[in-house]
Amino acid sequence: MKCRKCGERALVTLRRHNASFCKEHFNEFFRRQVEKGIKDYKMFDWSDKIMVCISGGKDSLVLWYLLNDMGFDTTGMYINLGIGEYSQKSLEKVNNFAEKHNLKSIIVNLDELGHPIPLLESKVKRQVCAICGTAKRYYFNKTAYEGKFDVVATGHNLDDETARLLGNVLKWDPAYLSKMDPNLPEDGEFIKRKVKPLVRLTELEVGAFAFMNGIDYIKDECPKAxxxxxxxxxxxLNNLESEMPGTKHYFYNEFFRSAADKFKMEEVNTEMHTCAVCGLESFNEVCSFCRMLEKLK
Amino acid sequence: MIIVNMPDGKQIETKKRRIKDILKELHLNENAVLVARGEDLLTPDISLEKEDEITIISVVSGG
Incomplete structure (x- = not known):
């Protein structure tokens, strides 16, 4: 196959766009999609201080690489979850990447804080991914708040978001369906705006970008996932996409065009509290993360 | 024979030449993997030379 723009041998084929690209023109396409996502969803601008949540995987490192390359003010934030060799390897990837590209980073270490995920998993009667999600959200919010960041960016891509949409549609869960927007506004003092600039790109496209641009990421899957x-x-969704290219893109975008309004939650003036344990803003007297930590006692 | 390095580290051999046919033989979805020969990515239409070695990279993550 030939590149749609220059006729050179293509390195990647995107059936949903009926196009193939060489490295140079794939990079151009990829960057344009990120710019369009940021602009269309009004995610942030040049004045914003952006905290990029980093896992060491392809999506977060590609996002960090690109936002920095575009000239945005970024700081990577990595949480060492204390999941054995997986966490050690991913931390190494993050440190090497930050050093190579001369990027600022903040590392939170759950081992040092005394509540690594395996310990929480052994004490808290919930699915480990839910436990991990609560811990990550807490530290993302806390770090963004304390670091006075304007916005928190994550590397969720089109596949992540369509999979989540499908799961929420299968359950017809209005609370979750109301939070599908790739630009979620700040909530109170503590919770900063959350954005997903890779939402127009598939997992395959992000992987191809990482490969072509020498971005060294952790390929192992989290053993807990x-x-x-x-x-x-x-x-x-990949099986559907093979038979009907463009399905994911259509499913996701049509949700916002035709259905998202129906799931908008009415604004409720929830009284906010100060968590009696950690002192941060909370919906309850003790925040969900501190309630979880109480199980360790 | 073509040598295929699988995402789990295993190595297999195949007589198929075209990337699309190799993926089909391995029951791999072309939206879920990249195929590389050295530093080069390969599109599904590419036909390999015998003795070529390729690497399959999974791009699907569960997090």
Missing amino acids: VGATSMLYKNA
Whole structure:
């Protein structure tokens, strides 16, 4: 196959766009999609201080690389979850990447804080991915608040978001469906705006960008995520995409065009509290993360 | 024979030449993997030379 722009041998084929690209023109396409996502969803501008949540995987490192390359003010934020060799390897990737590109980073270490994920998993009777999600959200919010960041960016891509949408549609869960927007506004003093600039790009496209641009990421899957239902949804969507290219893009975009308004939650003036344990803003007298930590006592 | 390095580190051999046919034989979805020969990515239409070695990279993550 030939590159649509220059006729050179293509390195990647995007059936949903009926196009193939060489490295130079794929990079151009990729960057344009990120710019369009940021602009269309009014995610942030040049004056914003952006905290990029980094896992060491392809999506977050590609996002960090690109936002920095575009000239945005970024700081990477990595949480060492204390999941054995997986966490050690991912931390190494993050440190090497930050050093190579001369980027600012903040590392939160759950081992040092005394509550690594495996310990929480052994004490808290919830699914480990839910425990991990609560811990990550807490430290993302806390770090963004304390660091006076304007916006928190994550590397969620089109596959992540369509898989989540499919899961939420299958359950017809209005609370979750109301939070599908790739630009979620700040909530109170503590919770900063959350954005997903890679939302117009598939997992394959992000992987191809990482490969072509020498971005060294952790390829191992989190050992705790084995059997996650999101994988089931992604496989189903990939099978549909093979037969009907463009399905994911259409499913996601049509949700916002035709259905998202129906799931808008009415604004409720929830009384905010100060968590009695950690002192940060909370919906309850003790925040959900501190309630979880109480199980360790 | 073509040598295929799988995402789990295993190595297999195949007589198929075209990337699309190799993926089909391995029951891999072309939206879920990249195929590389050295530093080069390969599109599904590419036909390999015998003795070529390729690497399959999974791009699907569960997080």
